[in-house]
Amino acid sequence: MTLDADLRNRIIKAVEDGFDAQTAFTQKLVQNPSLRGHEQSIQDLLFRELQGRGYKMDRFEMDRAAIEAHPGGSKFSDEHSDAPIVVGIHRPREEKGRSLILQSHLDVVPEGLHDMWSDPPFSGKIEGDWMYGRGSGDMKAGAAANLFALDALRSIGLQPAATVYVQSVVEEESTGNGALQTFLQGYTADAAFIPEPEEEMLVRANLGVLWFQVQVRGVPVHVREMGEGANAIDAAYRIVAALREIEEEWNEDKTGRPHFEEEAHPINLNIGKIEGGDWASSVPSWCNVDCRIGIYPGVSAEEAAKQITDRVKSFADSDPFLANNPPEVVFNGFYAEGYVLEEGSEAETVLGRAHEAAIGAPLESFMTAGYLDNRVYALYNQIPSLCYGPKSRNIHGIDECVSLSSVKKITTTMALFIAEWCGTEAVEG
Amino acid sequence: MTLDADLRNRIIKAVEDGFDAQTAFTQKLVQNPSLRGHEQSIQDLLFRELQGRGYKMDRFEMDRAAIEAHPGGSKFSDEHSDAPIVVGIHRPREEKGRSLILQSHLDVVPEGLHDMWSDPPFSGKIEGDWMYGRGSGDMKAGAAANLFALDALRSIGLQPAATVYVQSVVEEESTGNGALQTFLQGYTADAAFIPEPEEEMLVRANLGVLWFQVQVRGVPVHVREMGEGANAIDAAYRIVAALREIEEEWNEDKTGRPHFEEEAHPINLNIGKIEGGDWASSVPSWCNVDCRIGIYPGVSAEEAAKQITDRVKSFADSDPFLANNPPEVVFNGFYAEGYVLEEGSEAETVLGRAHEAAIGAPLESFMTAGYLDNRVYALYNQIPSLCYGPKSRNIHGIDECVSLSSVKKITTTMALFIAEWCGTEAVEG
Numbered sequence: 001m002t003l004d005a006d007l008r009n010r011i012i013k014a015v016e017d018g019f020d021a022q023t024a025f026t027q028k029l030v031q032n033p034s035l036r037g038h039e040q041s042i043q044d045l046l047f048r049e050l051q052g053r054g055y056k057m058d059r060f061e062m063d064r065a066a067i068e069a070h071p072g073g074s075k076f077s078d079e080h081s082d083a084p085i086v087v088g089i090h091r092p093r094e095e096k097g098r099s100l101i102l103q104s105h106l107d108v109v110p111e112g113l114h115d116m117w118s119d120p121p122f123s124g125k126i127e128g129d130w131m132y133g134r135g136s137g138d139m140k141a142g143a144a145a146n147l148f149a150l151d152a153l154r155s156i157g158l159q160p161a162a163t164v165y166v167q168s169v170v171e172e173e174s175t176g177n178g179a180l181q182t183f184l185q186g187y188t189a190d191a192a193f194i195p196e197p198e199e200e201m202l203v204r205a206n207l208g209v210l211w212f213q214v215q216v217r218g219v220p221v222h223v224r225e226m227g228e229g230a231n232a233i234d235a236a237y238r239i240v241a242a243l244r245e246i247e248e249e250w251n252e253d254k255t256g257r258p259h260f261e262e263e264a265h266p267i268n269l270n271i272g273k274i275e276g277g278d279w280a281s282s283v284p285s286w287c288n289v290d291c292r293i294g295i296y297p298g299v300s301a302e303e304a305a306k307q308i309t310d311r312v313k314s315f316a317d318s319d320p321f322l323a324n325n326p327p328e329v330v331f332n333g334f335y336a337e338g339y340v341l342e343e344g345s346e347a348e349t350v351l352g353r354a355h356e357a358a359i360g361a362p363l364e365s366f367m368t369a370g371y372l373d374n375r376v377y378a379l380y381n382q383i384p385s386l387c388y389g390p391k392s393r394n395i396h397g398i399d400e401c402v403s404l405s406s407v408k409k410i411t412t413t414m415a416l417f418i419a420e421w422c423g424t425e426a427v428e429g
Numbered sequence: 430m431t432l433d434a435d436l437r438n439r440i441i442k443a444v445e446d447g448f449d450a451q452t453a454f455t456q457k458l459v460q461n462p463s464l465r466g467h468e469q470s471i472q473d474l475l476f477r478e479l480q481g482r483g484y485k486m487d488r489f490e491m492d493r494a495a496i497e498a499h500p501g502g503s504k505f506s507d508e509h510s511d512a513p514i515v516v517g518i519h520r521p522r523e524e525k526g527r528s529l530i531l532q533s534h535l536d537v538v539p540e541g542l543h544d545m546w547s548d549p550p551f552s553g554k555i556e557g558d559w560m561y562g563r564g565s566g567d568m569k570a571g572a573a574a575n576l577f578a579l580d581a582l583r584s585i586g587l588q589p590a591a592t593v594y595v596q597s598v599v600e601e602e603s604t605g606n607g608a609l610q611t612f613l614q615g616y617t618a619d620a621a622f623i624p625e626p627e628e629e630m631l632v633r634a635n636l637g638v639l640w641f642q643v644q645v646r647g648v649p650v651h652v653r654e655m656g657e658g659a660n661a662i663d664a665a666y667r668i669v670a671a672l673r674e675i676e677e678e679w680n681e682d683k684t685g686r687p688h689f690e691e692e693a694h695p696i697n698l699n700i701g702k703i704e705g706g707d708w709a710s711s712v713p714s715w716c717n718v719d720c721r722i723g724i725y726p727g728v729s730a731e732e733a734a735k736q737i738t739d740r741v742k743s744f745a746d747s748d749p750f751l752a753n754n755p756p757e758v759v760f761n762g763f764y765a766e767g768y769v770l771e772e773g774s775e776a777e778t779v780l781g782r783a784h785e786a787a788i789g790a791p792l793e794s795f796m797t798a799g800y801l802d803n804r805v806y807a808l809y810n811q812i813p814s815l816c817y818g819p820k821s822r823n824i825h826g827i828d829e830c831v832s833l834s835s836v837k838k839i840t841t842t843m844a845l846f847i848a849e850w851c852g853t854e855a856v857e858g
Contacts, residue, residue, distance in 0.1 A: 110707035112714045211709045271662045272709035277702035278539035280640045280721040282825045285541045292709040
């Protein structure tokens with residue numbers, strides 16, 4: 001049931017009125033350097049914020065055994081975070097509407113070289129319409145929007161007339177195991193919503209992602225006898241070339257895939273990190289290459305992983321040095337399928353109306369080539385899983401920033417969406 | 430003047446008699462993990478050993494300004510050792526013979542991955558004829574031989590009838606600045622001798638060596654926008670390919686170079702170390718590649734460095750990404766010319782006789798493709814600079830070891846050489 005014009009206008013004004021406080025809170029989140037494995041304090045901050053608003057609280061750890069046993073579980077490594085998952089729970093006085101999961105992640109990707117940033121990476125500096133900082137767009141603005149969309153309703157005496165779970169997770173940037181743990185913990189609802197920085201658009205389809213490390217070992221020798229030894233760094237270069245062939249084959253395989261065949265290069269293999277050798281004058285005995293590659297929805301992580309492992313093995317068999325020093329492929333993070341948001345869901349219709357009311361233009365959808373936690377809700381909860389959020393620049397890059405005017409707009413969309421999806425009831429009965 | 434048969438036999442026996450003690454001392458040196466920047470304690474050990482034998486002692490620091498001002502000075506970096514140089518000085522009662530520098534270095538190259546070693550890298554384990562450990566061959570066996578060749582003479586009541594400097598240096602594996610500092614400190618003699626592990630042969634010609642780091646920087650982006658960003662690791666691979674072209678050109682340039690044109694591949698470019706990127710899912714913004722390349726004697730370091738810098742620049746200019754993100758080439762270690770030991774020196778003739786007496790076969794000479802401190806004595810002291818030493822296996826590699834029977838033989842050669850080159854006098858006047 002669509003919102004009446006009066007309620008709609010009151011909600012729009014309420015988001016506007018709360019936006020200074022929302023901006024200040026977003027800045028506080030950005031200033032917390034919640035890198036992988038360092039999200040303990042920020043999860044506690046979210047816990048206190050949710051508890052202070054009167055939500056019932058749940059806080060739990062990742063269950064490694066359960067995650068590893070689940071087909072959607074990504075691979076653990078020594079770097080895996082052990083920060084808790086935090087859930088704030090709103091229950092209505094009367095359960096009339098449709099329930100909702102509002103999710104965000106508070107882990108951020110590495111800053112990169114600090115001297116490339118105009119300001120320190122966790123400054124939270126505001127300049128014109130933009131708030132700067134690692135994680136500002138991805139996705140602390142969204143995490144704050146989850147809270148302040150609900151706050152806006154409350155500020156006009158309303159609350160959702162259905163259960164809402166506000167989930168704050170970690171490990172979204174490396175495994176997606178935080179989102180999976182909410183599923184394993186038994187949380188579900190009639191829809192899920194994640195305000196990732198998606199340029200005020202809805203994600204229609206999203207690739208899966210695999211992380212793996214290629215480990216080359218070789219017998220080091222004095223450089224004067226290079227012919228006898230084998231250079232592990234050179235050998236790693238050759239394996240990367242073989243992996244680039246898989247990348248090309250998978251890109252050619254886009255034909256007939258509805259959301260991908262129009263893309264020039266939907267599958268990206270990223271050589272993200274490399275380390276090898278000890279110093280210039282020894283032929284290096286080791287080289288590790290950290291890679292990330294996308295996979296189409298419907299392709300299982302296991303199937304893709306087997307193709308990668310087999311290709312590295314068959315290439316190594318053809319290479320004189322590698323045949324005698326077989327490289328290893330270790331999957332050490334994302335091991336996640338993609339998903340498609342099927343058209344025609346009631347959740348999308350409601351979001352479309354909210355978006356038009358807030359932004360004044362029809363809602364557009366698009367394909368994204370990065371990992372999204374929405375896959376857990378789409379594939380395992382099997383509920384409509386909406387990913388929609390603000391305009392940003394340079395996420396994962398240098399001088400990442402988020403548009404504050406866009407954050408206000410998408411928060412308005414969210415508040416309107418919640419009011420229609422869940423329905424509303426008076427805070428005081 | 431050749432040694433008489435009786436003296437020769439007494440010296441041979443003296444080395445034999447002292448060899449258990451020499452082996453024990455060699456093992457003690459191998460067990461000291463004197464990696465670059467960690468040679469303080471082993472230089473003190475040498476100081477005490479030399480002082481205990483009654484040598485006059487000198488100990489001094491590297492003079493960075495003087496080294497940098499000298500054309501043979503290699504480049505400093507944060508990793509440069511600040512361990513002292515130690516010199517033990519023998520002066521005869523009567524200066525009748527030819528003076529001599531006996532040099533060795535006690536810095537060792539990195540161990541590589543420990544789990545590839547059969548025993549811990551600094552075990553000093555003896556198995557059959559072989560003593561194992563990083564630095565056993567390169568060149569702790571030689572460092573001990575310097576002391577014990579002199580000890581052998583002393584054990585039969587003799588000492589050199591000329592000044593002998595026993596020099597223990599560091600930085601041989603990375604810059605050669607330790608040897609240069611002995612020159613800058615004013616030390617010189619009628620010949621220099623370094624017992625590097627050279628398979629019981631004499632080094633006739635030796636390449637110079639350059640170290641440099643290629644530093645690539647690029648704008649990192651989310652991997653979903655890879656086309657817009659630039660992968661610094663991929664760009665580094667392209668630069669390495671351009672450097673391989675220089676390597677090939679320099680190898681083709683061997684024609685007409687007496688000691689090198691017979692070699693299949695005299696010039697080696699080693700990609701020794703690589704580091705880049707922060708993790709799998711960000712397009713890497715940086716990559717550093719540590720390289721080492723050889724240069725022919727007569728080619729100055731400056732001239733070769735210019736070729737490398739120019740080539741990287743011209744390649745970068747042709748590369749869409751690198752043209753906008755110019756890579757840097759930083760020379761950060763060896764910046765050293767090669768040398769040739771001209772045939773016909775009296776020092777070589779004397780060594781030839783000593784070798785035949787100790788080993789029973791004519792002395793052979795050969796070209797080596799690695800750096801040797803002998804270049805300092807050849808190029809700057811301008812004295813005959815002999816490099817000759819024991820058989821070894823896997824120097825700079827895994828399970829490095831030195832042949833103890835060979836060490837005994839070359840120590841005998843050395844003692845005979847010293848006796849003839851310097852002449853002898855009774856220890857007690």
